[in-house]
Amino acid sequence: MSSVNTAIQLITREQAEKGAAAKGGTCSPALAKGPWDYDLAEALAGVPAYGPGASSADPAPASTPRQGQLPDEYKLASDAELGERIKAAKATLGDRAVILGHFYQRDEVIQYADFVGDSFQLANAALTRPEAEAIIFCGVHFMAETADILSTPEQAVILPNLAAGCSMADMADADSVEECWEQLEEIFGTEPDAGGRVPVIPVTYMNSSAALKAFCGEHGGIVCTSSNARTVLEWAFQRGQRVLFFPDQHLGRNTAKALGVSLDQMPMWNPRKDLGGNDQQALLDSRVILWHGFCSVHKRFSVAQIEKARADFPGVQVIVHPECPMEVVDAADSAGSTDFIKKAIAAATGPTTFAIGTEINMVNRLAAEYPQHTIFCLDPVICPCSTMYRIHPGYLAWVLEELVAGRVVNRITVDHNVQANARTALERMLAARP
Known part of the structure; x- marks a missing residue:
């Protein structure tokens, strides 16, 4: 089975030749270009963006990191040449560097990863390589931050393309959450009830900035992943009368609903509106x-x-x-994290047809890995994660060869004070058991 990138190239070529969309199609022909074209466009416009793909319509905050220009030698190199350069650099670096690849990464990058998994699996995988001087995280910005929090001070965490952010993570920023918290304290107060439960516990999804993880650590809160969200909410309800869950409404709603929380007890907080768009009683x-x-x-x-x-x-x-909308989760046979999806397919004993609702690169890879099954993405349009797609073998070759030359580029560092509080929230998550 061809990679997602190869399919996009073919579809785009067919569209150009025939002047019509190929069957299924892709959400943006710009995906066929090198990510460095987006880097240049952002530099010329002076405005950051997530790039083509699923998040192309999401507005990027002004603070969104931008990638400088990739040297021409990497832009012009063929896939085969980049592959040889990556392999040579890896061989030279040996145990000094470890490459982490997220499930949603393009196959052309994943093939060079030492570990493949979800964000938290990868951050923990890096801990098994304490001898590594550099951790190259082929994922997105918040994942690299988490790796920096959990790794040793001597290890450098590198994001091959700084523009690989996350629009969901950017939807909750520290200032907005602080303002929300102040308004909630005015309504709820800060005193615990007779059972010792505080008025509200903050819970942040792993897909959030280090600053928001630190906020949770400082305010008695906790981090969750898509695989342990239920356990984390149960932990929070034992300690708080209610939960402030950010940034993903769908994971929060689906998890709370499964715990028996009614929809009318789950108001939405819109940071652009007073009281989040709610009345005080709600x-x-x-x-x-x-x-x-x-x-x-x-x-x-x-x-x-x-x-x-x-x-x-x-x-x-x-x-x-x-992370899918509630009605989609309700209509499906099952819902779970990327690891859950992978394990469910691996556990199928006879030939089975699976329709999967998650990022296309992972679905495509599962279809190739388990040819005895029929596996396809629910969305017929090829539309990968915009920011994961900003990582390209050219950037990976560049950061590796810079390491060989003794230079660390695109290092992601989290402030020491932020690290301490964020680690507290992460440790609470690790200590919470079903």
């Missing part, structure tokens, strides 16, 4: 206050797509990520 009656954030990849999946999959493939197993 907040007083709440159990979970959901931040107005979402993943643009998982927002693309719909009930209509599930209905079509069931019509086209009777008996199909539909598995979606819990």
Whole structure:
């Protein structure tokens, strides 16, 4: 099976030749270009953006990191040449460097990864390589921050393309969350109830900045992943009367609903509105206050797509990520993290048809890994994560060869004070057991 990048190149070429969309198509022909074209466009415009793909319509904050220009030798190199240069640099560096590849990365990058997994799996994988002087994180910015928090001070965490951010993570910034917290304290006060539960506990999804993890650590809160969100919410309810959950509304809603929290007890907090767009009583009656954030990849999946999959493939197993909207999760056969999806497919004993609601690169890779099954993405349009797609073998070759030359580029560092509070929130998550 060809890679997602190869499919996009072919579709774009066919569209150019025929003047019409190929079957299924891609959400943006610009995906066929090198990410360095987006870097240059942002530099010329003076305005950051997430680039083509699922998050292309999401406004990027002015503070969004931007990548400088990649040297021409990497832009002009063929895939084969880049591969040889990456392999040679890896061989030279040996145990001094470890490459981490997220499930959503393009195959052309994943093939060089020493570890493949979700964000927290990869951060922990890096801990198994204490001899590594450099951790090259082929993922997005918040993941590299988490790796820096958990790694040793002597280790350098490198993000091959600084523009690989996350629109969902950017939907909750530290100033907005602080302002929200102050308004909630005015309404709820700060005194615990008779059972010792404080008025509100902050819970941040792993897909958030180090500053927000630190906020949770400082205010008695905790971090969650998509695989342990239920356990973390149960932990929070034992200690708080209600939860402020950010930045992903869908993971918060789906998890709380599964715990029996009614929808009318889950008001949405829109940071652009007074009291988040709520009246005071709705907040007083709440159990979970959901931040107005979402993943643009998982927002693309719909009930209509599930209905079509069931019509086209009777008996199909539909598995979606819990970042999908509630109605999509309800219509699916099961929902879970990227690791859950991978394990569910691996556990299937006989040939099975799976329709998967998560990022296309992972779905495509699962289809190639398990050819005995029929595996396809619910969304027929090839539309990868915009920011994951900013990582390209050219950037990987560049950062590796710079390391060989004794130079560390694109290092991601988290302030010491932020690290301490963020680590507290992460340690609470690790200590929370089902």
